[in-house]
Every structure is written in structure tokens, then in C-alpha cells.
Amino acid sequence: MGSGIIIQSLSGFYDVMAEEETYRCKGRGVFRNKKITPLVGDMVEFDPEEKVILTVKERSNELVRPPVANIDQAIVVISAVEPVFNSRLLDRFLVLVESKRIDPVIVISKQDQILSADEISGYRNMYEKAGYTVILSEPESLEAMQQVKELFKDRTTVIAGQSGVGKSTLLNAILPSLSLETAEISKSLGRGKHTTRHVELFSINGGLVADTPGFSSLEFDDVTSEALGECFPEIREYDPECKFRGCLHDKEPKCAVKKAVEEEEIGRERYDHYIEFLHEIQNRKPRY
Ligand SMILES: Nc1nc2c(ncn2[C@@H]2O[C@H](COP(=O)(O)OP(=O)(O)OP(=O)(O)O)[C@@H](O)[C@H]2O)c(=O)[nH]1
Ligand SMILES: [Mg+2]
Ligand SMILES: [Zn+2]
Known part of the structure; x- marks a missing residue:
């Protein structure tokens, strides 16, 4: 058994790199039933003799497009x-x-x-x-x-x-x-x-x-309005100073982020985009 990383996926085969060698492997048969789809970047255990991927280790994150x-x-x-x-x-x-x-x-x-x-x-x-x-x-x-x-x-x-x-x-x-x-x-x-x-x-x-072919979807499907501020480092920095916990830095009074924008500590364009994205997320139709 060896461990490696998938560096390429080609119609049902996965190129697994381990110690500078590359092995063209298939996924184990049970993956299909278990709905496990190995991705490029996955850390795997594999059999170098049989050229089969045995297990896919837990991911720290994953992108869908590109996979x-x-x-x-x-x-x-x-x-x-x-x-x-x-x-x-x-x-x-x-x-x-x-x-x-x-x-x-x-x-x-x-x-x-x-x-x-x-x-x-x-x-x-x-x-x-x-x-x-x-x-x-x-x-x-x-x-x-x-x-x-x-x-x-x-x-x-x-x-x-x-x-x-x-x-x-x-x-x-x-x-x-x-x-x-x-x-x-x-x-x-x-x-x-x-x-x-x-x-x-x-x-x-x-x-x-x-x-990569860029990102083909630029939708904020997985981002909640509460999490959006976390995705702007400068908003993340001022957020603890806002008067209200859970402040979305929009209409709330005593907002440290809005104050920082007034004082030109936070870029006006960045803040405007934050608000635009926030409203986009708030107006998103629920998905079923
Ligand atoms: N003048 C100039 N042209 C550039 C520069 N970088 C890329 N190009 C040109 O821009 C065009 C597109 O470059 P690509 O490298 O194919 O762009 P890409 O981001 O890989 O595009 P996709 O694969 O379609 O996502 C090519 O004609 C490049 O020669 C640059 O720094 N200066
Ligand atoms: Mg390209
Ligand atoms: Zn605020």
C-alpha cells in the first residue's frame, strides 16, 4: 500500500503521484455505491501493484468548478x-x-x-x-x-x-x-x-x-450574510468594535466598519461591493 496525491483525472482513471512516481489507477469498485468521487488534489491510499485507489482521505476543502x-x-x-x-x-x-x-x-x-x-x-x-x-x-x-x-x-x-x-x-x-x-x-x-x-x-x-479554467460559477451559493464579512479581511478586523453583535455593517448604528469607511481606513469600493454582495445574498431565493 502507498499514499499519494491525485494530480490528474482522465475518464475514469486517476494519476496518483507518490515519491516522484506516477501511477495510473482506477477507483475501488465500492466508490460508486458509496458515491465517492475522487478529485484532483485528494490524498489517497492506493495499491501500486493493482493500481487501485483504496481510500480517499478527508478533504480540508473542495471546489466544484474547477473540481x-x-x-x-x-x-x-x-x-x-x-x-x-x-x-x-x-x-x-x-x-x-x-x-x-x-x-x-x-x-x-x-x-x-x-x-x-x-x-x-x-x-x-x-x-x-x-x-x-x-x-x-x-x-x-x-x-x-x-x-x-x-x-x-x-x-x-x-x-x-x-x-x-x-x-x-x-x-x-x-x-x-x-x-x-x-x-x-x-x-x-x-x-x-x-x-x-x-x-x-x-x-x-x-x-x-x-x-484552471477560472471559476465557472461566481455565485455565492454557499455564503451566508453572516459569513460574508469574514470574507473581507478589513471588515473582519473592525467587526469586533461594532456596537451590535452580528452587525452586518449595513443599516446598523454605531458600526465600526462604516466609521472606518468614512475615515478612509477601509476602501469605499470594497465596502460598496460588500453591501452589493450582502443584498444579493439576502435576496437569494431559497433553494429546495
Ligand atoms: N501584453 C500582455 N499579454 C498577456 C499577458 N498575459 C497574458 N497575455 C496574453 O493574453 C492572452 C490570454 O492569455 P492566457 O494565458 O491564454 O489566459 P488564461 O487566463 O489562461 O485564459 P483561459 O485559459 O481561457 O482561462 C494571450 O494572448 C496572452 O499572450 C501580459 O502580462 N501582457
Ligand atoms: Mg488558460
Ligand atoms: Zn458593523
Whole structure:
């Protein structure tokens, strides 16, 4: 028996990596009855002789689209231009990642295409002030590539973000031997699809990294209104000072979060998105 991690799933087979070797395994027959579906990122016990996965260990978290488990970190890539920088979309990604207890890092790509550095520096400050690491990148920036590569060490990372922002390009710049497929925006958006379609974990700098087709659903289905504030680090920080326990920082009086927004300690745009998302969650139709 051996233990390993699933790095790829291909029509009924799972590639299990153990001690630098990869074994193409099937799931055990009983998985079907027990409704156990192994995922990329799963830690498993397997039989290397028979090439069968015997047990799937408990997951620390899992994403549905893309289907991947046990993620420590997400590099959320957003482009400075084309697709145009969109802080609302970035905040959506951050909430989804935080709600799964995954550590986010922000990469703003396509720095070579911005007209002036001011366009992005205000946003950079806002997100850094909120508590995030922000890396400005373009494939030619060795410094940015080195910084991202360092983040991969000893953990499992997913690269997330909208189609065309340069997720695959970033990984290719860090490790050219990956030769991941990339596409001009017009083509990928024209098809309405991501160029990257399947999920695979690659070993880079002592860690595992998954290029992903972004997140195909950006709905807050699993986030409650009470939990939303927890997904904004700067709101999480001020929340204990609110007068009322369970304050949602909306209409409540004596709210420390709203005060921090007035005093420009919390970014106005971040707060506005928080309120927008809160109302979206509150107006969500119950699901049966
Ligand atoms: N100028 C410039 N172009 C970039 C940069 N990063 C990516 N691109 C280009 O943007 C396009 C899309 O890049 P991809 O790496 O395919 O984007 P992706 O995020 O992997 O997209 P999906 O796989 O569809 O989700 C390609 O034409 C890249 O060459 C950058 O930093 N600067
Ligand atoms: Mg891609
Ligand atoms: Zn409050």
C-alpha cells in the first residue's frame, strides 16, 4: 500500500503521484455505491501493484468548478487591461476563495499594456491596505515571476481568474517546459470558453500548482450574510468594535466598519461591493 496525491483525472482513471512516481489507477469498485468521487488534489491510499485507489482521505476543502480538493492558496489573476480591470469581479473571486478558507494572493497582469502606472497604483494600495499581497506582473518581469514562484513552495495552489487574464501565460513564464496552451482574448472570449479546460496539478518549486479554467460559477451559493464579512479581511478586523453583535455593517448604528469607511481606513469600493454582495445574498431565493 502507498499514499499519494491525485494530480490528474482522465475518464475514469486517476494519476496518483507518490515519491516522484506516477501511477495510473482506477477507483475501488465500492466508490460508486458509496458515491465517492475522487478529485484532483485528494490524498489517497492506493495499491501500486493493482493500481487501485483504496481510500480517499478527508478533504480540508473542495471546489466544484474547477473540481479540485485540499487547496491552500489561490493566486487570483486579474488583468490591468483587456479584459479591463474590474474590482467588482476581483472582489467576487476573493470572497469565493476566502469562503473556502483558501489564502488568496492578487496578481495584476498585463502591466506592459497600461498607459500610466497611476491607473493601477490606487487599487494596489487599496488591496494592500485590506491585507492582501499584490503582485504586478507581465511575462517579461523576472522579479514578478520569481515572487510568484516562491509562493508555490510546500503548498497546493490554484490559479484562478477570468478567461484571457493570462493564467496559463504566467505559469509558462515561470516554467516554460509546461507549454500550456494560451489564446488571444478575442478567440477565447469569442468561443465563450476558457482555453484551459482541464485541471492538472504540476510540481513547481516544491509545491503543486493547478492551472484552471477560472471559476465557472461566481455565485455565492454557499455564503451566508453572516459569513460574508469574514470574507473581507478589513471588515473582519473592525467587526469586533461594532456596537451590535452580528452587525452586518449595513443599516446598523454605531458600526465600526462604516466609521472606518468614512475615515478612509477601509476602501469605499470594497465596502460598496460588500453591501452589493450582502443584498444579493439576502435576496437569494431559497433553494429546495
Ligand atoms: N501584453 C500582455 N499579454 C498577456 C499577458 N498575459 C497574458 N497575455 C496574453 O493574453 C492572452 C490570454 O492569455 P492566457 O494565458 O491564454 O489566459 P488564461 O487566463 O489562461 O485564459 P483561459 O485559459 O481561457 O482561462 C494571450 O494572448 C496572452 O499572450 C501580459 O502580462 N501582457
Ligand atoms: Mg488558460
Ligand atoms: Zn458593523
